Amino acid sequence: MNIKNNCLVILASVALLAGCKQKETPTSITADDIKSHIAVLADDSLMGRKPFTPGENKAIAYISSQFKKEGLAPGNNGSYFQDVPMVEITSTPSAIMALSGAKGNINLNYMTDFVASTRQELPVVSLNNSPLVFAGYGVVAPEYKWNDYAGLDVKGKTVVVLVNDPGFKSGISNFFKGDTMTYYGRWTYKYEEAARQGAAGIIIVHQKEPASYGWNVITNSFTGAKLYLQQQDKHLSRCKVEGWMTEDAARKLFAAAGITGDFRALARKRDFKAIPLNMMASLTINTKLKYSTSHNVIAMLKGSTTPGECVLYTAHWDHLGVGKPDAKGDSIYNGAVDNASGVAAVLSVAKAFSQLKDKPKRSIVFLAVTAEEQGLLGSEYYATHPIFPLNKTVADLNMDALGSYGETNDFAITGKGQNDLDDYVAEFTNADGKKIVGDKNPGAGGYYRSDHFNFAKVGVPALDINNGAESTEHGEAWGKQKQKEYNELHYHQPSDNYSADMNTAGMAQVASLLFKIGDKLANETTFPGWKPGSEFKAIREKSMQK
Structure with missing residues (x-):
């Protein structure tokens, strides 16, 4: 009798462990895939991806074609585009x-x-x-x-x-x-x-x-x-x-x-x-x-059981266009890191979700927004003209200017401590033996400087995450030096270019982490919230009562 009970306990434990085993990231999220997308989006032919230019037309055509290629449905009533009317x-x-x-x-x-x-x-x-x-x-x-x-x-x-x-x-x-x-x-x-x-x-x-x-x-x-x-x-x-x-x-x-x-x-x-x-x-x-219209690009994977609720992935496709030449005579601001990297990562995550055998219960929405460099305008427009109800939007997972210096032992959360999404990051990073760090300069207000903020502003829990500085291969001092070099020499400069030898492994690392987080969120029934003391907590709680 005792042997039989012990066997039942063991079998139950095995089943429980099997159920708790974390889902592996699909192999479609690779450094090479991300690099190939960056090569297209940061090519000189797109002339710096500035809104209202032929570069915009090429960028949004490429992004929408990739969504369509992976079998993702148009996200705006049969269209992959959302018009964003602007005034200059x-x-x-x-x-x-x-x-x-x-x-x-x-x-x-x-x-x-x-x-x-x-x-x-x-x-x-x-x-x-x-x-x-x-x-x-x-x-x-x-x-x-x-x-x-x-x-x-x-x-x-x-x-x-x-x-x-x-x-x-x-x-x-x-x-x-x-x-x-x-x-x-x-x-x-x-x-x-x-x-x-x-x-x-x-x-x-x-x-x-x-x-x-x-x-x-x-x-x-x-x-x-x-x-x-x-x-x-x-x-x-x-x-x-x-x-x-x-x-x-x-x-x-x-x-x-x-x-x-x-x-x-x-x-x-x-x-x-x-x-x-x-x-x-x-x-x-x-x-x-001067009046004109730019475009957000939006696609979706419909949820299997609760399609009216969604997890949102965002990245901005735009950059600065053509401007003042640098010392080498280059005047095209290609924005390979800022933010072809984020869009490339979103495309990789989209591919990963499209290849899942068991589709997530909630819908997954992929949004590449315009005019971030002009003041977060594309995300502001979506947040004030949402296609999917904000109180049914579980979370926004944003990627902007991912590190091009390889894999790291840590991940950096912008605005760490704002909402429950930090706990999701911790769950997966702890399992992988990785660390979490917050803003290195919290007084600068980095949480309010990328597209995730416009979702936070209307109450949607929003996460902006990047590679940390502790390079897996070369250590923290080397990683900090690489971050410093980018900020001082390449940020918003023509030298933010694609190169065949750029190390996109860290970008794939971030994309893989956010895939796991999004997949978990999409298969839950609960909604993450804001931490006590957050200035966005009351907004979310009010919207969830509707």
Whole structure:
């Protein structure tokens, strides 16, 4: 009797272990497959894959053809494409922003002291003697019991706010998130909040450490022609003027209002109240407007039992087009790593799912988005015009600029600690003897700088993952050097090119991990959520009640 019971226990244990055995990644996810896709997408003939160019047409035709080749269905009501209507606005501000007050005048010089642009689709916008108000960090964060606009009427006024959030360099790890930037610290949020409050204009004070970049990045990125999604109201709900000023210019402005010393420390006090600066701003911006339509590419594998719920994979197909030649005379910004690598990985994951004998219970959706380099526009458009309901979208798994330096012993999660997807990563990496690391510079707000963020913003748990620095073959110091070389020499440069000897094994490693995570999610009945303290938790919980 005991022998029989023992045998039953052993048999039950074997069955349990067999059921718990992790699914092997299909052999279709290979470094060579990924490399072959990069070779096509980063070829000179695509002229840098800029939206609205022949390069776009070639890129999206290739991506859709690969989806079709693998037997994946069109994801948008019979089409592989989602139209993304955009407007290109070229803002030309007046050379001087005039600040006037009873104690004197201050003239700020364009590019040297300030930059400014507009989203309003009008030929001319102006601030005419708009009262200036120092609104601290420009943050309204209910979960942190923080409101810089409390009791403040800013209609017709221009708010001056600080970059990053009150927690940065406060010395208190649980004040906001300490030195880890929340979304409230991101410049895009500050522009949005000022518009919600009804301000006529907003000027962010640039400081290098809390911004994580120098003034030269501001003058390069916030000037000239910019793409925006077309809006029914022509962006008239946005502030007339969105801009930045240097720290030196801000100190002159604040000093005239009697504000001296550490104004960051002043603004992070719990009892801080917005301060009128007793000066008025005048500025005119002339614009040129151009309208056109770009495209997201979307395909799907229909779920076997709950097809109305889906797991989403994303990567942006666009890059910077043709620009300023480098020292070698190359002017085509091919973006082999950024982000032909991510699209190639998504195509490999799509192939792997298409070859499964047992199809996943939930649908798998593959989305290659446009205009990430112009401000995450393709993903923003999908998130605000979703084809699959957001409260039925289980998660977004994003791949952007995967490392070209081979396999690693670790994986880097952007925004580690935000949501339950971290736990899925841990399950598979622990099983493989790998490690997880977070942001190396959490104060820079990396979680808000790629397409996954637009899904987080509407509540969908989103994961952005990349290779770590610890090279399996050469060690961590070598891996860090390779990361440094890419960031300093190749990022957003013509030298981000395909080469036959580039090491794409690490890209396949990331793609394989995300295949396993997506497959697990697609065969569950539960939904991952956001960790306590995440600024996106309440949004998701509200959407899941619908």
